[in-house]
Amino acid sequence: GAGVSQSPSNKVTEKGKDVELRCDPISGHTALYWYRQSLGQGLEFLIYFQGNSAPDKSGLPSDRFSAERTGGSVSTLTIQRTQQEDSAVYLCASSLLGGGDTQYFGPGTRLTVL
Amino acid sequence: QQQVKQSPQSLIVQKGGISIINCAYENTAFDYFPWYQQFPGKGPALLIAIRPDVSEKKEGRFTISFNKSAKQFSLHIMDSQPGDSATYFCAASMGNTPLVFGKGTRLSVIA
Numbered sequence: 001g002a003g004v005s006q007s008p009s010n011k012v013t014e015k016g017k018d019v020e021l022r023c024d025p026i027s028g029h030t031a032l033y034w035y036r037q038s039l040g041q042g043l044e045f046l047i048y049f050q051g052n053s054a055p056d057k058s059g060l061p062s063d064r065f066s067a068e069r070t071g072g073s074v075s076t077l078t079i080q081r082t083q084q085e086d087s088a089v090y091l092c093a094s095s096l097l098g099g100g101d102t103q104y105f106g107p108g109t110r111l112t113v114l
Numbered sequence: 115q116q117q118v119k120q121s122p123q124s125l126i127v128q129k130g131g132i133s134i135i136n137c138a139y140e141n142t143a144f145d146y147f148p149w150y151q152q153f154p155g156k157g158p159a160l161l162i163a164i165r166p167d168v169s170e171k172k173e174g175r176f177t178i179s180f181n182k183s184a185k186q187f188s189l190h191i192m193d194s195q196p197g198d199s200a201t202y203f204c205a206a207s208m209g210n211t212p213l214v215f216g217k218g219t220r221l222s223v224i225a
Contacts, residue, residue: 004157033212035215041217042120042203042215042216042217042218043158043203043215043218045212045213045214045215048212050210056211056212059212091157091158093157098210099146099207099209099210099211100145100146100207100208100209100213102148102160102163103160103213104159104160105150105157105158105159106157107155107156107157108157
């Protein structure tokens with residue numbers, strides 16, 4: 001079946017602009033995660049949605065970052081007033097049950113802030 | 115505070131050799147330890163995982179060794195092949211919490 005998809009695959013923006021990154025998880029998966037991957041920094045957890053529970057936002061680096069998940073499916077990560085340090089690959093993952101369940105990752109969105 | 119420390123940062127292994135990547139964790143409540151493999155331009159994919167009730171798990175050429183008392187676990191890749199060249203991430207989680215990832219190891223297998 002279809003895996004996790006993300007769009008766009010690449011995004012170039014100017015400093016100060018807002019960007020929206022989209023994630024389509026695997027159908028039926030209750031958990032959805034956003035990570036940021038910077039060169040040499042591994043995978044940085046951003047936010048975690050599990051079913052109808054309040055999202056775990058503990059990894060969001062600043063109030064410029066927000067995410068929502070509509071209808072328990074598609075998720076959008078929004079970065080307001082982008083800064084050059086926001087440049088990274090943003091990865092989305094979903095899992096059937098959450099927690100320690102296997103996470104399936106999308107290909108990521110490469111964000112470049114000029 | 116980094117909860118999962120991974121080493122080495124990069125590794126070069128001859129074809130046919132053994133690749134070994136190590137991870138150490140701090141939180142004794144962690145109860146799930148997966149390894150993910152990532153090829154350039156792709157998202158990470160689960161390779162193999164272990165829970166602390168066993169000390170070793172083997173799947174084909176890939177083995178996880180787990181030392182609960184030392185709070186360490188490692189990935190061994192036997193008979194390493196050029197196709198194994200990728201970035202490997204260890205991770206840990208407990209209960210219903212998200213995975214905490216190590217910083218990754220870039221493995222290059224040379225012929």
